[in-house]
């Protein structure tokens with residue numbers, strides 16, 4: 001009988017899972033600056049003395065700002081499948097948040113077919129697995 005591995009986030013508290021996954025950031029209630037990963041204690045905007053940061057889900061869609069292939073296994077503590085499978089990585093600009101967020105592109109993405117400015121959407125997919133769990137992370141998927 002096939003076993004279903006439990007899907008768990010590879011990093012806790014950085015994103016939601018489910019049908020419409022989203023990155024979890026914070027937003028300064030004084031100046032509106034967004035932070036990802038989350039800033040918890042004070043606003044890092046030098047022109048702002050705000051200390052109230054609210055938890056927010058970031059936009060699920062953005063535009064390709066830059067991208068490349070990664071053909072070398074990253075060193076620990078990064079965890080990757082063994083044998084290593086090359087993947088494409090993207091920097092994605094979230095317009096409303098004025099943030100650029102790095103992430104893998106979904107497996108099988110042909111970087112030769114990508115172009116800067118193209119719209120991508122956040123999905124959740126496997127990063128690696130062990131005997132009992134499949135560890136997932138956010139990935140960008142061309143729309």
Ligand SMILES: [Zn+2]
Pocket residue numbers: 028029030031032033043044045048049050
């Ligand atoms: Zn602020």
